[in-house]
Amino acid sequence: MQPRNPDDLEALRAASDILGIDALLSDDERAVRDRVRAFVDQSIRPGIADWFDRAVFPAELVPELGELGVLGMTLDGYGCPGRSAVEYGLAALELEAGDSGIRTFVSVHGSLAMGSIQGWGTEEQKQEWLPRMSRGEVIGCFGLTEPSAGSDPASMKSFARREGDDWILTGSKRWIGLASIAQIAVVWAQTDEGVRGFIVPTDAPGFEVSVLEPKGSMRASVQCELHFDDVRLPADALLPGARGLSGPFAALNEARYGIIWGAMGAARDSCEAALAHALRRIQFGRPLAGFQLTQQKLVDMVLELQKGSLLAVHMGRMKDAGTLTPAQISLGKLNNVREAIAIAREARTILGGDGVLLENSPIRHAANLESVRTYEGTDEVHTLILGQHLTGMSAFR
Structure with missing residues (x-):
């Protein structure tokens, strides 16, 4: 058997999709994914290491994100795209494969701010703000x-x-x-x-x-x-439509749903970087990918990536059907972010010393995911939400 070509990304990606998750998607869903993936490849990957290094948010991308159709992506009317939950999830995955900060922009602007106006605002407020926000003219x-x-x-x-x-x-x-x-x-x-x-x-x-x-x-x-x-x-x-914490919590659940997918984007990008490096890197006269310990790391990463991706698709289907619950969202956020961090850290080890250079993505993903793990509910908060679901008793106070 011949070693895989580290420069053939599509072949590496297909080999990693052991469960055939791609086949679970419709043609329309794959078209959305491919369009966002192309945007990430063209507009985010070339600059992201420099932006991260200089701590710069690329605000010039905001109108492009509006044109791409990912701002307020699941909202209907008022110039919003009106796409499905699965399509939004796939977009979040591809954006976070570029960088968590870009996906976070789309989530904060689209799910939290726009979602609150759409869900709780007056008709006048929706007409005033949502069309311009969906185009990226107002942040x-x-x-x-x-x-x-x-x-x-x-x-x-x-x-x-x-x-x-x-x-x-x-x-x-x-x-x-x-x-x-x-x-x-x-x-x-x-x-x-x-x-x-x-x-x-x-x-x-x-x-x-x-x-x-x-x-x-x-x-x-x-x-x-x-x-x-x-x-x-x-x-x-x-x-006027929101009283109490139910309003912001509803918005938070929308953002948490996007994280379930987005974390898998950071994890996938880290896996791909590690696999390509292991196939290129020669040590002791053979590619690093040919050693048992390296293969165990690669397999363990892909196991969790596949399970987390399957979980995201399942939750997306439930959300589109109107059956997804807050406890299920907590399960997805807790699991996928936790596993994505582990994947990014393990991928960094395969890159060795080069893994700390920003030209290689796993170290950046690992750092970003520490924030993703904290915002929209810490591990502890989601654990207690699930604990309350299991026992019927709140342990928050």
Whole structure:
């Protein structure tokens, strides 16, 4: 048997698809995947190592992402693409194969900000914002997490009080993606009526943004801290359809669903880098791929990649059928991110010393996935969600 050609990526990818997951996809789904994959190859891969190294988010790609049809991808109407959950998942996978920061932009802007406006906003709010956001002309961020309220959003301190017909917003938010480049923020705050959501222009007087840096993870992305010093908002800034935490939690579940797929993109890219290197690298007179220990690493990585990818497809089908539950989303997020980190780390070992160079993706994916593991619910939070599902008892307090 002849060794595989390390330069034939499609053949390596086909060999890794041992379960034949590709055959589970429709022609339309594969077309979406291939279009996003081509975009990643042409517009993200050539620059991502430099962007990561310089901690730069490539904002020039935002209109291109809009043209690609991945902003608010599953939303219907208002100029949004209206694609299926599986198609969105495949797009998330391919984008994160490029970099977690790019997929995170699509998730924060499309699932969290646009999804909140679509789900809880007035017709006027939807007409005003969603068409421009779907084209990438207006960028939105999502303000829920606070310096002292991360995994426990019910403890948020931000408060909006009524003053006549207006609202006065005070408080702060932390780890808010995109805020320094966004034109609007969907902000959740306590009120006398419970937690409510607001559309807040980022240029409003009293709205301050500071970028959180330097970072060792998600460097080709933007995370910020927000401060609200008596920010005055008109009555029509309120998202009237959301009361309590059910609104932001619904948006978070949309973002978590995308992570189930996206993590497998980072894992797949890491596997491919490791396999190609092992086939090229000659040690002790033969390719590294010919040694038993290397083959065990490759097999273990592909086992988890295949299982995680199959899980993502299954959950996508359930989401399209309207049967996917929050506990199932927690299971997918917990498993796939955890396994993706293990895959990226193991892939780095196969690349040896060269594995720490940014020209090779596994070290970047491993660093990024540490952030993905934390945001949209830590391992601990998703473990307790699943524990509550199994036992019927909440262990959060």
